[in-house]
Amino acid sequence: MIKAVMVINGLGKPRLSKFYEFQPAEKQQELIRHVYAVLSGRPDNVSNFIRSLGTVFGPDTRLVYKHYATLYFVFLFDNSENELAMLDLIQVFVETLDKCFKSVCELDVVFNYSKMHTILDEIILGGQVLETDSVEVMRAVEEISKLESTTSAGTMINKSIPSWWAR
Amino acid sequence: MSGPTLLDSLFQRSLEDLIKGLRLYVGDESTFISKSLDEIRREIKSTDPQTKSIALQKLTYLHSIHGVDMSWASFHAIELSSSHSLNFKRVAYLAASLSFDPSTTDVILLLTNQLRKDLQSPNSHEVSLALNALYFIATPDLARDLTPEVFILLNSNKGSTRKKAIALILRLFELYPDAVRVCFKRLVENLENSDPGIVSAVVGVFCELARNEAKSYLPLAPEFYKILVESRNNWLLIKVLKIFLELAPLEPRLGKRLVEPICDHLKRTGAKSLAFECVRTIVTSFSEYEFAVRLAVEKIKEFLNDDDPNLKYLGLQALTIVAPKHLWAVMENKDFVIRSLSDADANIKLEALQLVLAMVSEDNVMDICKVLINYALKSDPEFCNEILGCILLACSRNVYEIIVDFDWYVSLLGEMTRIPHCQKGEEIENQLVDIGMRVKDARPQLVRVGRDLLIDPALFGNPFVHRILSAAAWVSGEYVRFSKNPSELVEALLQPRTSLLPSSIKAVYIQSAFKVLTFYVHHYISTKGVISSASQGVEDLMHGRVQENPQFVRTGPVADSDTDDGGLNPMMLHRPVRDVSVESFEDMSVAHEWLSSTSSKVEPITEESIVSILNFVETTLGPLSGSHDVEILERSRNVLGLVELIREELLGYLVKREEDNDKGQRKTHEMIKLIAEAFSEELGPVSASSQERVPVPEGMVLNQNLADLDAICGDLGLHIPTSFSFGRSISSGKDDVTMSDLQSKEEVESTESTSLLAEHRKRHGLYYLQSQKKEMVYDDYPPANDLKTGNNADDEADDLVKLTEQSLFPKKKANQAKPRPVVVKLDDGDGPFIPAKKVESKDDLISGAVRDVLLGDEATTSSSRTKKSDKSSSKRRQKDKLDIDKSSVLKEDSKALENSELENASLRRSKRHSRGKEKKHRSIAKDRDEHEEGDKQKVSHNHGKHKSRQRADVALTLAAQSPVIPDFLL
Structure with missing residues (x-):
C-alpha cells in the first residue's frame, strides 16, 4: 500500500502531505524534513528511488519522487506496489493537477489546499490506488465543486478581504 | 475567550487570506501562526x-x-460533519481524517451515526467522503458498527463508490476480523466484475491480505490465474503478479501453470513497470525454470543498457535477487556492474556494490577486496563506509567461510582502520576479537597488526576507531606470547595519548598491559634460568635442585647449540624447567612458543630493561590509582601491585647471588607463574545460546525476590578489595607463608572490615556483587584448570571444550603449507531452547476467518475466539488426538453430502490419504459451486449454516493444515 504522499517545494516547505498511517503532527513535520534533506542532496538525472528511510516507516518502505520545476512530488509505499507504477502514478497526479488548474504552478498548489486533497482522494483511498485515469478524476472533482457551489450558494457570502487588511 | 462577535464573522479571513498573510509576513512565522x-x-x-x-x-x-496541534478542535469537526452542505461536510471530514488519532481521540465514537447516515446517502460524493474519512479514523468499535453499511456498498451500482468500499474493506478486516465472515463472499464475487477498476481494487485488497498470510488465499488461485491470462490492464496484472509471488512458494504446482503466462506477458508488454514485475516474479519465485530465468535476464540486460537511471537501478536490483541461485547472470553482466561502481547515482553504486560482493568467492576475495579498498579510499565518507561494511559482512559470512588466508584478512582489517573515513569501528573490533578466539593460526598476525595499530599515534584522533584500538589492545594482551617485543607493547599500551580514549577502552588497555607485563616478567624469570644455566652451567642458578637430575647437565649444552629444529628444541628447553616445578609445564611451553616463534631475533631481556619497564609502568599508572572510574582504578591498582611484587622478586634475585635466599624467591616465582597461567588460559568463542543450555539445578528458583540477598551477602565471608589483598600477599610472600595460610590469615583479618561492610550495606541497601568474581581470581590464585572445571560443570560445555581442542590440534603443524586454518564454529542451529513464538496477531484472526469463509464454514464469532486460544495453546500431541476425534465427526459429515460430491471426494481420497485434506476439497468444491450457480447459492448457504455447529470444532484442524488446490481448478 501507499503509506504517504507529500508535495514539498524546492526550499523544503511542505505544500501537501497525507499519511495513510496515523502520525502525530510533530512526526509528520520531522518526516517531511527528513525526506527533504535526502532529496535535496540528490542531483538531477539520477534514479528516482530512495531505499533507506530510517526507522519511522517499516524497513521495506521505499520512496519514489519526481521533481517538477519547483516541487518535489513524493510517494512512500511498501513492497506491494511496483516502483515504476508509482512513478506513473505521480505522473497521473500531476497530469490531473495540470488539467484542473490549467497548467499548474506552485501557487495553484499553495492556494488550493482542499482541492488538492479532493483530487488525491479520488486517486487513492486508504493507501490503495483506485483511479489511474486523470479524465475520470477530473470529472469527479468537477462534479464535487459544482455540487458544493450549488448547495452552499445560499449561505455563501464572499468574505474575501483586500490584502491591506491582512496586517 | 468569548465567542466570535458579529464583526469577527463578517470580517473573517478565509484560508486564502491566511495563506497570503503567511507569505507576506516578514519575521517569525510562529508569531503570525499563534x-x-x-x-x-x-x-x-x-x-x-x-x-x-x-x-x-x-x-x-x-x-x-x-504542524500545529489541533486535537482540541476534534469536537468542532464532528459538529460540522452533520451539516447538510457538502462543502462543510468535506471540510469537517478532511479535518477529521488529517488530525484524528484513532487510538486517542475519544470523540470519534460520536461520529458513528453521522457516518452511517452518510454511507447510506444517495449522493455518491457524500458516501465517498464518509468512506475516506472512515479509513483514517476507524477504530475497532467503529469498524464493527459500520460493517453492514459498507457491506451494502460492496454491491453499489456506482463503480467509483464500489471501488472505494472495496478499498476500505481492508481496514475493516484489520480492525474487526469478524467482518470477513460478512463481506468476504461479496468481495470475491467482485473479482468477476466486468469493470477492470473494480477487479483491480479487489485484487489490491487481496494483495495486501496475502502479504500477511498467503496460505489462506490459495483456494482463490484459479480466479487470479484467470485474471493473469485474460486481463490486459497493467495495474491489475502487477497486483496479480504480486499475489502469485506470495502464493507460489506455498504450492509448487502453481509454478508450472504460471510460468508460461508470465513469460508471455514479459515478451508482449511494452510497459516497463509490468515487465519489471514479471522479471521480479520470475527471479524471486520461479528461479528453477531455466528458460524463464534466461528470458528475465535478457530483459534485465535491456534495463541495464537503458539510458533511464531508474531502469538501470531496478535492473541491478533484479540481478541482486538472481545472484544467489544463478550467479552466471551476474557474471554475464560483470563489466557493467564494475562500471556502475563509479556511477553518479548513489543508488546504482550501492546496488553494484552488493553485486560485486555477491560474486566474491574463495578464489577472488583478495582481488575484489583490493579493488574495493582502493575504491573506498577515493570515495566520499558515506559510500566509503558502505563499502567497508559490505566487505566486512561478506568476509565474515558463515564464520569467515570464504577466507583462506587469515593473515591477509587480519592485515586487511588493520588497513581498513587506517582509512580516514572509517566508521566501522564496532564491526572491526568484533571481528578482530572473534578471529583471535576462533582461528588459532591467525593469532601471530593478529598480534603484529594489533601492535602496528597500537603504536600508531594518528589513530587516536578518530573516535570511530577507538573500539578497534580496544580490540588491538585486547589481542596483544591475550596473545602476547606471539609478540616479538613485549616491552614495546607495554609502552604502547601505556603511552600518554591513551588519555584521549574513553575510560572503558582505557581499562582494556591497562588490563592488557597487565597481561603483557606478567608474561614479560614471567618469561624473564623462567628463561633466565634456562639461558643462564645453559651458558654458565649448573652451579650458578639451579643449585641443589637440579642435582637430582643428572640429565640436565647434558641437556644444557644441547639447548645452547642453537639447533633450528623447532620440534626438538622445546623438549630440550623444557627439561630443567620441569624440574623446577612440574605443573608449570604448560606455562613453559607458552614461554617457549615465544622463543621459538620469534627465534633468534629476540632481544635478550636484561634486568635493566625490566627495571626500566617497571619504572615506566609505575610513573604512568601511579596517577591513575586515584581515578574516579572504577574499572581504571581497579585495573591500574592490579598492575601496580604486580610491579611491587616483581620488585621484590628482582631484589630477591640480586640478594640471592650472595645469600641464596632460595625459598622466598621460589614463592614469588610461583605466584607470577600462577598469574601468567591464569592469563594463558584459552578463551574460546561462546555460543549465544549457551546460557540457556545450562540446566537449572533442581530446587533453584530463578525469579525469587532478591531482597534476601542482602542477608546472604552479609553472612558470606566477603573478599576484601583487590589492592589490599595484593599488598598483603606481597609482604607475606616474603615471610615464607604458604598460600593457604596466607588466605586464612587474610580472612581473619578481614572479618572486621567485612562486618562493617555488611552493616553499611544493610543501612544503605547496596550490593557489591560485581567485585566478587575478580577477587576470586586474584585472591586465591586458583590453578587455571580448577577454575575451569568449577565453572563448566555441565557436560555440554565440557564436550564443547573437547571438541574445540580436537578440531584445533590436528592442523597445528600444517601451518607452513597454508591450508585454510581451522575456524572454530559453534552450532547455533539447534534451537530447542529458543522460545516458541506465541504471537497471535490480527492477521491470524483474519486468515482464520477467511479460511472459514472459503471452506464454506459459517462458524460463529465465539468459535473463532475459542479457536484462537486453542491454536496457541495446544501442543502437537494433543492435536493428534483431536484429529482422531474429529475423523469420526468427519465420517458422519461425509454421509450427509450430496452424491456427486461424495464421488468426487472418494475419488480424491484414493489419491491422498490425509482425511483433513479431503474435507478441504469438498468444501472448496462446494464453495465453487456456490459461485457458479447463483440459484443454488442460498440452498447450500443454509446447508452450510446447518452444519456450523457440527463443524465448529473441525475447523480447528482444518485451519492448521495448508489448503490444497484441486488439480482441475488450475
Missing part, C-alpha cells in the same frame, strides 16, 4: 456553519502544513 490561532479559536465556536467551517479549514491547513 495570532491566527487565537482568531481561529474564537471563530470556531461560532454557531454559523460558514464561519465555523472556514475556521476549521484554516486550522486544518495550519495543522497539516505547519
Whole structure:
C-alpha cells in the first residue's frame, strides 16, 4: 500500500502531505524534513528511488519522487506496489493537477489546499490506488465543486478581504 | 475567550487570506501562526456553519502544513460533519481524517451515526467522503458498527463508490476480523466484475491480505490465474503478479501453470513497470525454470543498457535477487556492474556494490577486496563506509567461510582502520576479537597488526576507531606470547595519548598491559634460568635442585647449540624447567612458543630493561590509582601491585647471588607463574545460546525476590578489595607463608572490615556483587584448570571444550603449507531452547476467518475466539488426538453430502490419504459451486449454516493444515 504522499517545494516547505498511517503532527513535520534533506542532496538525472528511510516507516518502505520545476512530488509505499507504477502514478497526479488548474504552478498548489486533497482522494483511498485515469478524476472533482457551489450558494457570502487588511 | 462577535464573522479571513498573510509576513512565522490561532479559536465556536467551517479549514491547513496541534478542535469537526452542505461536510471530514488519532481521540465514537447516515446517502460524493474519512479514523468499535453499511456498498451500482468500499474493506478486516465472515463472499464475487477498476481494487485488497498470510488465499488461485491470462490492464496484472509471488512458494504446482503466462506477458508488454514485475516474479519465485530465468535476464540486460537511471537501478536490483541461485547472470553482466561502481547515482553504486560482493568467492576475495579498498579510499565518507561494511559482512559470512588466508584478512582489517573515513569501528573490533578466539593460526598476525595499530599515534584522533584500538589492545594482551617485543607493547599500551580514549577502552588497555607485563616478567624469570644455566652451567642458578637430575647437565649444552629444529628444541628447553616445578609445564611451553616463534631475533631481556619497564609502568599508572572510574582504578591498582611484587622478586634475585635466599624467591616465582597461567588460559568463542543450555539445578528458583540477598551477602565471608589483598600477599610472600595460610590469615583479618561492610550495606541497601568474581581470581590464585572445571560443570560445555581442542590440534603443524586454518564454529542451529513464538496477531484472526469463509464454514464469532486460544495453546500431541476425534465427526459429515460430491471426494481420497485434506476439497468444491450457480447459492448457504455447529470444532484442524488446490481448478 501507499503509506504517504507529500508535495514539498524546492526550499523544503511542505505544500501537501497525507499519511495513510496515523502520525502525530510533530512526526509528520520531522518526516517531511527528513525526506527533504535526502532529496535535496540528490542531483538531477539520477534514479528516482530512495531505499533507506530510517526507522519511522517499516524497513521495506521505499520512496519514489519526481521533481517538477519547483516541487518535489513524493510517494512512500511498501513492497506491494511496483516502483515504476508509482512513478506513473505521480505522473497521473500531476497530469490531473495540470488539467484542473490549467497548467499548474506552485501557487495553484499553495492556494488550493482542499482541492488538492479532493483530487488525491479520488486517486487513492486508504493507501490503495483506485483511479489511474486523470479524465475520470477530473470529472469527479468537477462534479464535487459544482455540487458544493450549488448547495452552499445560499449561505455563501464572499468574505474575501483586500490584502491591506491582512496586517 | 468569548465567542466570535458579529464583526469577527463578517470580517473573517478565509484560508486564502491566511495563506497570503503567511507569505507576506516578514519575521517569525510562529508569531503570525499563534495570532491566527487565537482568531481561529474564537471563530470556531461560532454557531454559523460558514464561519465555523472556514475556521476549521484554516486550522486544518495550519495543522497539516505547519504542524500545529489541533486535537482540541476534534469536537468542532464532528459538529460540522452533520451539516447538510457538502462543502462543510468535506471540510469537517478532511479535518477529521488529517488530525484524528484513532487510538486517542475519544470523540470519534460520536461520529458513528453521522457516518452511517452518510454511507447510506444517495449522493455518491457524500458516501465517498464518509468512506475516506472512515479509513483514517476507524477504530475497532467503529469498524464493527459500520460493517453492514459498507457491506451494502460492496454491491453499489456506482463503480467509483464500489471501488472505494472495496478499498476500505481492508481496514475493516484489520480492525474487526469478524467482518470477513460478512463481506468476504461479496468481495470475491467482485473479482468477476466486468469493470477492470473494480477487479483491480479487489485484487489490491487481496494483495495486501496475502502479504500477511498467503496460505489462506490459495483456494482463490484459479480466479487470479484467470485474471493473469485474460486481463490486459497493467495495474491489475502487477497486483496479480504480486499475489502469485506470495502464493507460489506455498504450492509448487502453481509454478508450472504460471510460468508460461508470465513469460508471455514479459515478451508482449511494452510497459516497463509490468515487465519489471514479471522479471521480479520470475527471479524471486520461479528461479528453477531455466528458460524463464534466461528470458528475465535478457530483459534485465535491456534495463541495464537503458539510458533511464531508474531502469538501470531496478535492473541491478533484479540481478541482486538472481545472484544467489544463478550467479552466471551476474557474471554475464560483470563489466557493467564494475562500471556502475563509479556511477553518479548513489543508488546504482550501492546496488553494484552488493553485486560485486555477491560474486566474491574463495578464489577472488583478495582481488575484489583490493579493488574495493582502493575504491573506498577515493570515495566520499558515506559510500566509503558502505563499502567497508559490505566487505566486512561478506568476509565474515558463515564464520569467515570464504577466507583462506587469515593473515591477509587480519592485515586487511588493520588497513581498513587506517582509512580516514572509517566508521566501522564496532564491526572491526568484533571481528578482530572473534578471529583471535576462533582461528588459532591467525593469532601471530593478529598480534603484529594489533601492535602496528597500537603504536600508531594518528589513530587516536578518530573516535570511530577507538573500539578497534580496544580490540588491538585486547589481542596483544591475550596473545602476547606471539609478540616479538613485549616491552614495546607495554609502552604502547601505556603511552600518554591513551588519555584521549574513553575510560572503558582505557581499562582494556591497562588490563592488557597487565597481561603483557606478567608474561614479560614471567618469561624473564623462567628463561633466565634456562639461558643462564645453559651458558654458565649448573652451579650458578639451579643449585641443589637440579642435582637430582643428572640429565640436565647434558641437556644444557644441547639447548645452547642453537639447533633450528623447532620440534626438538622445546623438549630440550623444557627439561630443567620441569624440574623446577612440574605443573608449570604448560606455562613453559607458552614461554617457549615465544622463543621459538620469534627465534633468534629476540632481544635478550636484561634486568635493566625490566627495571626500566617497571619504572615506566609505575610513573604512568601511579596517577591513575586515584581515578574516579572504577574499572581504571581497579585495573591500574592490579598492575601496580604486580610491579611491587616483581620488585621484590628482582631484589630477591640480586640478594640471592650472595645469600641464596632460595625459598622466598621460589614463592614469588610461583605466584607470577600462577598469574601468567591464569592469563594463558584459552578463551574460546561462546555460543549465544549457551546460557540457556545450562540446566537449572533442581530446587533453584530463578525469579525469587532478591531482597534476601542482602542477608546472604552479609553472612558470606566477603573478599576484601583487590589492592589490599595484593599488598598483603606481597609482604607475606616474603615471610615464607604458604598460600593457604596466607588466605586464612587474610580472612581473619578481614572479618572486621567485612562486618562493617555488611552493616553499611544493610543501612544503605547496596550490593557489591560485581567485585566478587575478580577477587576470586586474584585472591586465591586458583590453578587455571580448577577454575575451569568449577565453572563448566555441565557436560555440554565440557564436550564443547573437547571438541574445540580436537578440531584445533590436528592442523597445528600444517601451518607452513597454508591450508585454510581451522575456524572454530559453534552450532547455533539447534534451537530447542529458543522460545516458541506465541504471537497471535490480527492477521491470524483474519486468515482464520477467511479460511472459514472459503471452506464454506459459517462458524460463529465465539468459535473463532475459542479457536484462537486453542491454536496457541495446544501442543502437537494433543492435536493428534483431536484429529482422531474429529475423523469420526468427519465420517458422519461425509454421509450427509450430496452424491456427486461424495464421488468426487472418494475419488480424491484414493489419491491422498490425509482425511483433513479431503474435507478441504469438498468444501472448496462446494464453495465453487456456490459461485457458479447463483440459484443454488442460498440452498447450500443454509446447508452450510446447518452444519456450523457440527463443524465448529473441525475447523480447528482444518485451519492448521495448508489448503490444497484441486488439480482441475488450475
